[in-house]
Amino acid sequence: MPELLPAIDIAVAIEPSDFLGRMAEIGRKSDHFDVEDMRESAGGPDLEITNFRFKKKSPHDGLGFQLIAHKDDPHRISVEVRASDWSPNPPTRSVYCEAAKHLTGELLKVYNKTYGARLRLRIVSNDHHRFTMTKRTASLLGSFTVLANTSSLHPLDWRRFYALVREGRQEIPLGELRVALRQAGFSAEKADYLSELYEHLWAFKRL
Known part of the structure; x- marks a missing residue:
């Protein structure tokens, strides 16, 4: 069975839609991403999504990530990394986490400097075995x-x-x-x- 990939999120103190809009603007200005703002079209009223497709060279084909705001948890924005072809495929936990940090790191750094924030990724640990599948x-x-x-x-x-x-x-x-x-x-x-x-x-x- 493939290694279980961790949940990753960002704790925010503002409206999720505002955060997604700010990150989309930073992503476009960075010139590292093609940004697709899907807040008005994806997921219905309970879900808002912004896509970031990485334009630079990477060991993974079609690399990018999504920021996902869930209505039932408005103060945590989920981060999901995607690739059409990972190296290795499927990705290990460490490869997945490294890709998440690489993709979001500079954007969060700019966000924190611009808005006087201290946002960071939270990567949920698998070490405590919260759930073991039979x-x-x-x-x-x-x-x-x-x-x-x-x-x-x-x-x-x-x-x-x-x-x-x-x-x-x-x-x-x-x-x-x-x-x-x-x-x-x-x-x-x-x-x-x-x-x-x-x-x-x-x-x-x-x-």
């Missing part, structure tokens, strides 16, 4: 992710997704599932949607 849970999740059409789920894909809830005796935390789905090739929007649906189904199951 073989059965891993098997059910693998059955879904390996065979799923990540762009448009087939009825059989949905059947395997529901089996993950129905047959599973262990609930996967929302953040852990979101990371696993992103590693499997789902977009940030679809990973968020499926993770939240999974959480709702488990809440119903507990009833």
